[in-house]
Amino acid sequence: MTKSRKKKAPVTSEVISARKTSAKSSIIGGSSSSSSSTPQSSRTVIRKFHVLLKRKAQLEKKKACPETSAALDELDKEVEELGGLAAYQRMSSIGQGEDRGGGSEKVFIGWLREMEMHKREGSTTKLRLLEVGALKHDNYASCSSWIDCEPIDLRSRHPAIREQDFLRILDDETLHQRERWDAISLSLVVNFVADARDRGRMLCIAYDMLKADGLLFLALPLPCVSNSRYMTLEHLEHLMLSIGFAKLRERWKVGGKMAYWLFRKCTLPSRSQERAIVGFEKKKVLREGGQRNNFSILLD
Numbered sequence: 001m002t003k004s005r006k007k008k009a010p011v012t013s014e015v016i017s018a019r020k021t022s023a024k025s026s027i028i029g030g031s032s033s034s035s036s037s038t039p040q041s042s043r044t045v046i047r048k049f050h051v052l053l054k055r056k057a058q059l060e061k062k063k064a065c066p067e068t069s070a071a072l073d074e075l076d077k078e079v080e081e082l083g084g085l086a087a088y089q090r091m092s093s094i095g096q097g098e099d100r101g102g103g104s105e106k107v108f109i110g111w112l113r114e115m116e117m118h119k120r121e122g123s124t125t126k127l128r129l130l131e132v133g134a135l136k137h138d139n140y141a142s143c144s145s146w147i148d149c150e151p152i153d154l155r156s157r158h159p160a161i162r163e164q165d166f167l168r169i170l171d172d173e174t175l176h177q178r179e180r181w182d183a184i185s186l187s188l189v190v191n192f193v194a195d196a197r198d199r200g201r202m203l204c205i206a207y208d209m210l211k212a213d214g215l216l217f218l219a220l221p222l223p224c225v226s227n228s229r230y231m232t233l234e235h236l237e238h239l240m241l242s243i244g245f246a247k248l249r250e251r252w253k254v255g256g257k258m259a260y261w262l263f264r265k266c267t268l269p270s271r272s273q274e275r276a277i278v279g280f281e282k283k284k285v286l287r288e289g290g291q292r293n294n295f296s297i298l299l300d
């Protein structure tokens, strides 16, 4: 008897392999059609994107053959019909505003104020912030007297947003990005990356780019940590520590949609200054149950 496979509900988090040039060109080249902009329709479009782009990322990992290539073309067409990354970004900005009562930056700014970072006001050096995955260019405009923000994204929606793949930022040596930033924001970006090892790599790149004691703001959809087979709040905290990030703040509520953390870059504990990846290089089931999602972050 054949076992009927139950379709898993898509996790809002597991999205596309935007890193890949092929993916980038097809997704970014979207025609920005797409539906109306009610919160409900924006969520539907986002969900459709996530499903399509996750399938695309899975196919891209397969060995090249005519069937795979035809299936990829078909997926590209469907993504294109939805409007490409342009439509995804537009819908994200609508949906997120509604769901969260504004952008994540409000949480981050609140924490920075609590830590009296705004008292840099009047001093000659502003807090240098790299905002990765910026839908808007002016999220931190209200703090421009003490925050100097550089927004970047895979696809820029404004001339002030630099088009840059964060996963490739260190390849460009002319930028001298290493240990240059006081703070980095990764809000709903890590979960956008389809590959678990690329997610880990993203966090390690953030570590390398921060100055000593620099701050990392991380925001994820809560189910990524509250309902994943492979991830718990505690596991995330341990993983971050093994990269070299100590938790300063955390915010989420039971039944909520979002989870936020603030980490401080600390000196790596081992003598060789290498990351301790033991326990984080392979997926391990941490939660049983049928209705779980598969979100994970791996280090190598």
Ligand SMILES: C[S@@+](CC[C@H](N)C(=O)[O-])C[C@H]1O[C@@H](n2cnc3c(N)ncnc32)[C@H](O)[C@@H]1O
Residues within 6 Å of the ligand: 018, 019, 085, 089, 092, 096, 103, 104, 132, 133, 134, 135, 152, 153, 154, 155, 164, 165, 166, 167, 186, 187, 188, 189, 192, 193, 219
């Ligand atoms: C869901 S939106 C989140 C936007 C915003 N940060 C927020 O919290 O509302 C994710 C954004 O991250 C961008 N993004 C994803 N991967 C990226 C990467 N590797 N480098 C730069 N931007 C990336 C996407 O293009 C998209 O605009």
